[in-house]
Amino acid sequence: MPRRRLDFVGTPTGFRRAEGNPVPAEEAKDLFRQGMPWGAGATGEAERARPRGAIERLTQASRAFR
Template structure:
């Protein structure tokens, strides 16, 4: 997801490393913080693979900064990642939000809708944080106040997301 975030933010504009880190942190940092030890090796991998270009610019009041930009190879990789997200990028809420943050870069509305349909299909499957005899436990079936809270919040969040996904898919289908 770190590489997707890097490619996605650089598709919007060239950035230097610190700006890129701050944007990634704003997107998912409270849930999955990004460290310099993860960010800069990922940038190096993408530069080595020809997906990013880098050049040095004078800093406003600091030392020269390394500015990163997306290459055509990087843009093609970004679009492929958005077109065909891995299953964990569909099922994990934080990872899916990262895909969602950059899905607008995918120019084909049908392909955008296909990604949303995958998420909606996943959300239609009954699930729970807790199971009894292989069956999902519902909020009404537990006496634990705190687990009941988790399950009720998850249900409400899931319902809101399914409603939005259904509306968005209809809008994308109508436009294509």
């Protein structure tokens, strides 16, 4: 399960315009939209840290039983 979660949260996503084209943060028209990619990046890293830690603990535990 942690590997599937890591795969899911590791899939690149982005903020898009209605036309479907990516919008770089520098081109956003206001501070809120400029900050959204930064907040999403921080959230994404935190979400990836949990399954990585779980995978590491499970790997160590499985090594102990060998």
